[in-house]
Amino acid sequence: MEYELINNEEAKQYEFHIEGQVPKIEYIKAKDKIYLTHTEIPKGLEGKGIGSALVKQALDDVREKDLTLVPLCPFVALFIKRHPEYKTLVLKGINIG
Structure with a gap:
């Protein structure tokens, strides 16, 4: 299922709205x-x-905006480890396994 990514800049978060x-x-x-x-x-x-x-959608947005990613969240780091196509976004020198 496809969800709509919302970049809530005021709350400083990417979010989905699902079932309230x-x-x-x-x-x-x-x-x-x-x-x-x-x-x-x-x-x-x-x-x-x-x-x-x-x-995935947040990382696609990071790529689209040409930002350098620092994945401090373990869940995000694990996702990148499992999907190495996103490793190019990560700040050089950071080891995510």
Whole structure:
């Protein structure tokens, strides 16, 4: 299923709106870098691939905006490890496994 990515700049998070709930990835932006700090999926939505879909769309947005990624969130780092096509976004010198 395809969800619409919302970049909520005021709340500093990428989010989906699903069944009245808000899965999100919190971030900090500094110049040309974006730090993805925390991914949160509401309990009722866990295990449905929503977290992976959210990370994928957020990383696609990072790529589109030509930002350098610093994946501080373990879930995001694991996603990148499993999808090496996104490693080019990561700040050089950061080892994500």
